[in-house]
Amino acid sequence: MPSRSPISEPAEHTLEDLDAAAGAYARRRSGASPSEADAIRENLVRYCLPFAGRLARRYRGRGEYLEDLEQVARLGLVKAVDRYDPERGSFTAYAVITISGELKRHFRDRTWGVHVPRRVQDLSLEVGHASMVLTSMLARKPTTAELADQLGVTEQAVLEAVESAAGYSPASLNAPVAGDGAMEFGDLIGDVDDELEAVTDKLTVTELLLRLPARERRMLAMRFYGNRTQAEIATELGISQMHVSRLLSRALTWLREAMLSDVPPRWDGAEAQARHGMQVSVTRDGSSLTVRVRGEVDRDTAERLGAGLRHAVGTPGVSAVVVDMSGVPLIDAAGVAVLVEALQLAASRDVGFGVAGAQPYVARILAVSGLAGVLRKA
Template structure:
């Protein structure tokens, strides 16, 4: 289609604008700056109807006709300033210049949300191919057919369609119905607890793996809302013991949450301590105690150690290593006294190392001075 017919110009109109441009070009030859400026303004005013006709070609777009006419007039001014009779028809040159300005304006300003030019071009190409395929097939094309015709990957179609939605975005404040409800009111709120769902499930599994006493303490404090003194009264232990058990359980739970594995509980299944005995040939029997010793488990530790002492022949040396016992209260000192007395009765030499200074003083006052060794 010829440009003159595209903008509604007949041949007479085209010849009029071309003749006007030729006369203007001849008149400005050799004239002064003032006259040249006046002739330029007269040429622009005379060709202004051409700009209005070009702008009306795009009046079906979302942009107002006044804005489109303003852009076309800007293109006309550029065409007048740059026109050279050697280029040929002024009308053709001016129409091309104005069309370029209008297309650039629509590309940059008609999209409700700005997207890259590459995606704008992809949207136009996709619509063109989709229309062509619909005519050829007599139905809407599949995504695979459309992607093949457009020369893009099937997964790229979704990105192009999302970009196309940016041309006419919908406001969240758009009213829905006659009740004053807005579109944003139909969207649910974000559930912050969903982000912690995985951690909650992991924590629940880990809590079920805790020893009975620690599991009861954690459940009572964090789920039943009880304070440590109430839990201590329920279990018949001191508040300090509840605090230590809670700290131990929370450290274990923290390790499990960070590693997504069930950590090894740092104690045996029957008590919050671990006893490891190692007999070295020609040397002493080394008994290592790991964990806390209080009145709740002192009886079990006493029975465990006495059983080991009774198995030793007279003259055997036994070393109790207590460096990894962070707590050893009065009940624990009584255990050491029972072990020392049983060892003396069998002729077994028993010593204890790694005892903290406070426990050492308590043990010495209880008559266990010969049992205490440095280190």
């Protein structure tokens, strides 16, 4: 078996010479011994080395050393020689495909800094090569349309390949951007996320909101997430705008206190309101009944007041009913309705009916609602 010497670069040959040499190699290999077949194979590889080097030089200037590309091309050449079947066509055509495939695979698997789909990687290499060829031919940088026409692809595909080329060798975040190296490229990217500091507060508020009654949660959602006005909320809930303002203020005050304390304070909301949010008491002085009301009279509490007034008006031996509203800071449409109903019931039974001690806001509401005649001074 002949000794192997370092491979030197033979003179270049034409494609016809390569096909003829490959054909002769295939014929001689069929009847040769293993040692002779190895020698014949090595001679063909040496003979084709200039061809492999010529293909490798097509890919130079892309960030890889030419020597490395030549080694990859020679590996592809060896594979082409070992797999060559003369019955399947020209050796040169097969070698071009095999060597080019090895070179593209090398760029795809070893040199890209960011994962990019194989299709886009291959097209990116072809766009780079076509750009150099067209620049030489046109004496200017080719347009996207010219590159697409040259490669037989769409302009969108060319743009995608050009954009993905930035992932071939991405800039290091640790690369210095100043002469003294005090600042790195990563220092210029990003900023302090102010929202990060609010994450804990947002989680706490979310948990506290679940402690509020359903109506207050709905009002807060409508006001601060739905950007609804107080008037719009009042219309949808069937209460006055003033009542909405009071409820929102109470809910926000409770949330603020709960955020600043380790143990959330007791919510004096709907449940407490059911117990003492509005209180109704009745006293009798002869044939006159005084119904004292304390707290807000709204849609949630109006029916309780209406039941009390109906009972008072229907009490036997009663000639007059006076509703003491000095302790009522707010009344809405539902509260006005029960007063009108009580007035009508009292008139039908010939029982006097009046409202005493109404605060200015409540008095104005009753006056514009047609109840000015029942208002009395405390």
